[in-house]
Amino acid sequence: MMSDQGISKGERRRAGIMTLLKQQGKVSIPEIIERFECSEATARRDLDLLEKQGNIIRTLGGAQLDTTLTSGETSFNEKRNLLWLEKEAIAAKAASMVEKGDIVGLTGGTTTFLIARALKFHNDITVVTNAVNIAMELADSDGVQVVLTGGVMRNKSFELCGPLAESIVNNIHIGKMFMGIDGISIDPGVTTFSELEAQIARLMLSRASQCYAVFDHTKIDKISLFAIAPLTEFKGFVTNRLESPAMLDYIEKHRMELHLTEPATEAEKAH
Amino acid sequence: MMSDQGISKGERRRAGIMTLLKQQGKVSIPEIIERFECSEATARRDLDLLEKQGNIIRTLGGAQLDTTLTSGETSFNEKRNLLWLEKEAIAAKAASMVEKGDIVGLTGGTTTFLIARALKFHNDITVVTNAVNIAMELADSDGVQVVLTGGVMRNKSFELCGPLAESIVNNIHIGKMFMGIDGISIDPGVTTFSELEAQIARLMLSRASQCYAVFDHTKIDKISLFAIAPLTEFKGFVTNRLESPAMLDYIEKHRMELHLTEPATEAEKAH
DNA sequence: AATATTAAATCATTAATTTGATTTTTTCAA
DNA sequence: TTGAAAAAATCAAATTAATGATTTAATATT
Structure with missing residues (x-):
């Protein structure tokens, strides 16, 4: 009815x-x-x-x-798709680290796309990205200036790669950078499936003041084909949970930031 | 749930x-x-x-x-609807001029977007563009390699402009270029609304072996704010009909190509 | 007017949401 | 601690909303 x-x-x-x-x-x-x-x-x-x-x-x-008549809206919800939910939480966390005036770098990927979506209603920020779909997502956002690296588009992944992209990245400066990755582990560090994407990611990393790797827990202790950088290159990490004691040790020892979206476990609390 | x-x-x-x-x-x-x-x-x-x-x-x-919000004319929508068919025809004509192996340049605009759509199923071509929506349109096309100029995205128009875009364009070569425009007349030549877009268009033109302006008949003898180039810079023009005798004369005298999608009128036939 | 195309209306089917009953876990007061 | 009350989690039934197929009416086009 x-x-x-x-x-x-x-x-x-x-x-x-x-x-x-x-x-x-x-x-x-x-x-x-x-x-x-x-x-x-x-x-x-x-x-x-x-x-x-x-x-x-x-x-x-x-x-x-509620006696305190401050109408604070708290709307965090549950959803069916767990991984999607976790990625959204990770993206929200990353977006919350962005401040007015920031120059934000985003590589391609699902999580970084969700960061872009979360940044849509921010004001007075610049987003630098090599992902065409991220640029489209932000196209109708008034408070966000979008800078796209040029280059050859990898069909189906929407990422711009190659020498042309690199020549642009070499001419820009990024403040806070969020990098989507396919694998993270202590030894080779951060890795990805595609050689071209690894290269452009590496370059963007070198142009950024602070770089955070963003990933869900399924990427932890996974090693993909192409290395991007060792963990020490990163300012910190944004993920839902990190249960590996070895990695927690490593992160603590190197004074890197760890941003978690789920309540800390005993192992995590110990650090 | x-x-x-x-x-x-x-x-x-x-x-x-x-x-x-x-x-x-x-x-x-x-x-x-x-x-x-x-x-x-x-x-x-x-x-x-x-x-x-x-x-x-x-x-x-x-x-x-709904365009009535920006232009209060009542009959505007009908006109627009008609123009759509003509733009599709113009785009189809332009696409038919593209051959295997070509490096095709496309500026932003509705007509050029339709050219991109028409090129979707071509094989072994490269499309160079500064329009993000054109790149997205071609993202799932196997036979088309897409090169996007980087740069700052003009929100809402999807066009990449500025020095970064220019630095990339300076490093590429374009074969056949199709340029979307806002006005065309003998005297200032080809014009457009936006200064930034004019500049990048001018640059792309300079990097192209052959450049065609694509436009519908409502753009003829219209002059927009910013000049891109005189008519003589163009190899030819693709439009639905061109009834201005003066312009027909001019095109013939300068041995430029004229591609029409509608049956030629007497005036056009005479040339 | 005749034909083809598009729009509207109707209804059965499917998907999604809400709800209540049940079970399990947590919290509170002694 | 322990038992009683409350809250949360789980699951199946009921309700409601969304969709697609079909039929009927309206409208363009010739």
Whole structure:
């Protein structure tokens, strides 16, 4: 059936809960169950949702109005595709490291593409990239200036490579650089599948003040065909979790930054 | 499960339709069906929804961008719709001039974008362009190597300009070049709206063995703000019709080529 | 007017979301 | 600690929304 004016059963119920809350300052779960004839589970879910929207504060057995009327929107959500979710979290983390006025470097890759998407609504930043799809993603963003390295496009991967690309990269300076990679391990360091992409990545790295490798945990202790650089070339790493004690040791010993999106494990905490 | 930051299938499809529209000014229903692998019914429903949101205007067989916001003329849309067919014809004619092994240059613009689309299934050619959307269009084409000039992207027009772009263009050679323009007349010659685009166009022209200006008849005897080059710099012109006797005279006298997509009028035949 | 094309309307099917029942884990108060 | 209450997690049923196939009406084009 068509939703009348966009008011679904659930929305009506949650609106009712808010009315109750405004009337009495707080509500209990049993109260909601009785009043709206729903299960305990839905009552909880409604309160969770309202809390996520920043309207109320959960308490034991119910909820109360948020007295601090600062409407802070906290909307971090769960999704089906775990790896996608993790990449989005990694991208968000990386994007949060970007500040006004920054010159941000992005290589090609899924995670870096998501960083670009996250940067879309930043203001007064410049993004330097060799990925055509990243440039397209940022094309309608007013606050972001996009500089694309030229070069020959690798069909299907959207990456610009070759001497022409290199000649441009040699003429620019990058502030914070985020590099998408295919493998990371202590010994060869950071690696990738494609020789051409490795070369341009290496060059961009050399032009950047600070370079961070961004990757999900499946890339850890994996070695791809072509080496980009040893770990020591990097300012730090952005990933969801890093459970390898050896790598944690290495990162700590070399005073490199580690940005994690998931709650730290015992091993990680120890460092 | 909840999807709130996650983009639903339908939303993604409609966003894709908007991107298509921004790139090409219009879309057809079959185009949507092919591109997004959906039924005719959903394609229609999507367009209806987007129209309801005020973003686009439905036309017979598809939709086009709402241009009434920028130009208040009522009949403008019909004109534009007609022009589309002519631009496609012009693009097809230009594409037919391309041969195996050619190095083809394309500036930004609607007509040149359509040339790129027409070149998609050519084999063993190289396309050099400063337009990001043209590179994207050719990204999945096996027989076409794409070389993108780097540079700063002009947001919304997808064109790469500036010194970086120029430094790359200075290092390449173009065989047949097709230039999109905003105005053409005997006296200042070929002109365009944007200074930056004029400059990069001028440079590409200087690097090309043969350069053709491509335009529809509404550009004839129009003069835009920035001059690119006098007519004599061009090997020839590709358009739908050219009814100006003075320009016909001029073209004949200078032994330049004229490629028309519409049956020649008496005036044109006389030359 | 006749034909072909496009649009609208309808309905069955599929996909997605919401919900309630159940089980497991966590938290709180003694 | 331990038991009771609350919260979270899990799963299947129910509801709702989205889609595609089909039919019917409208519209361009000749």
